[in-house]
Amino acid sequence: MKTFLALAAACFLGIGFVAQQHVAYREPLDEMLRFKLLAHLIRQPVWLLGIAAMICGQILSAVALDEADLGRVEPLLATNLIFALVIAHGVYKEPLSREVWLGGALVTGGAVIFLAFGQPHGGRTTGPASFRWLVAGAVVVIAAGLVLAARPRSLRTKAMLFAAAAGMLFGVQDALTRSSLLELGEGATVALRSWQPYALIVIAVLSLLLAQSAFDAAPIGISLPAMTAVEPIIGIILGISVFAEHLRFTGAAVVAEVLGLLMIVTGIGVLGRSSFLDKPGPSAARQDGGPG
Template sequence: MHSNLLAAFFALASALTIAWGTVVRHRIAEQAPADGSVHGSPIIAAASRPMWWAGTATALLGYALQVVALAFGTLLVVQPILVLSLMFTLPLSARYDGRRMATDELGWATALTVAVGVLVIMGDPLPGNPQPPMNRWLPALAVGVVTLGVLHLLSRRSDPNRRALLLGTITGGIYGYVAVLSKATVDVITHEGLLALATTWQGYSLAAGAILGTIVQQYAFNAGRLRNSLPAMTIIEPIFAFVLGYTVLGEKFQVSGWNWAIMALSLVVMILSTIALSSRRVG
């Protein structure tokens, strides 16, 4: 059943749970050594903490809610709403730090909410084809592998702050692909049943992407302050998902004429608000 309203509801629930998991795992990552030794591995050090597992479980729950949202609606509805996870991250982070949110943070948060609302309500996206032919998948996957691979090479030669930014960008890119593969996988389950995943490439690719994204995200958290990695993670994911939703799945916004200018302005406001909020105080 297609319902953008239900998709929005589950996407909001996903954003909230993702936010809590992000704050918990980042706080643990800040305390984890990264000296290059086996015992200093960010993953090994973080995984030794029970709270990291609690945060990871919450993030997985958030992803499950995202999958449910995608089962009801389009990527072009779900992805902008997931950006609001940043709005939930801010008060949670402030509470952990024992401080109050500043006036300008509240202003940017309001701007972000309005921008997302315009994209979802005015855009009123139409669903595409969740199972496009391989000749539409292969170019998109090849471009993603090359682009993210180059960014990884650059991150290895960067200072900590730039490394956190690049790893955050890679994480966002990976999760953008994970979002598109999630939509395709949900369609397989809906029409062919759960057992059909054993014979389709989408399910395996989704699992590989989700695992890789979790690992890279933990390294991004460990590389520097959350304000260096979170903006890239939060913005790059919907951008990748938007582009892939249009080019691969064929989803479309129902706008024309000058309404496109309003949509473009809303997208710019969403990006600027996210950058301002995440770099203002988080981490």
């Protein structure tokens, strides 16, 4: 049952990403990183359906995690990239290049291997005043650096850097959500006195803006993989550093984890070399047809 729930969650996440990218890619390029982009998208029914699908995926993944440990569920959730590529291929009736399939397989396979062998476990609650949260702050700073580094780059590079930054913030969002729920368990008053719920709202909006900016810049085969790969890795890093979880460090596990990371990096590199036709101009909206 837990396997079915995790795969269903990954499928819904893939549907959500495709629907969001389908709409965001048609927005003008000069709306990237502007809240005007979200203001336009929120009025689009297909985009809202994409958000609804993502919420369904997150609910199903939460149920799966309640029935099984993280090490068994997270690798299955990482297959959402493959679901997204297959769905995009079916929706747009366009052949995806060999590079896209190879890159997608490497990124997904690497994430699955890393998560399956890493198997974070243990951990404890961390108070809002703990210095451990500085690690989450450092992640946010690095994400901001990626956004700044993307500004003079090509659309392809912008999409990948924005996606990586979004994935980092999604990882921070996961940690803040976990902490906020733990605070809420101690009472609503305790939760409202903490900074985490408010930081969660800010990070959620910024991560959504970055994700949609990545989708605005490039087709899903280029704009999604970095996001999919980075989020669980940042989640694991914050789980270890903030919640004192433990990662497996046996000989075989370390080799597999390194292999998984290398596969992710290689897959993103392959996707970066795949064919991609830039959008026609800095203010042009994508017209009818598939995003690719």
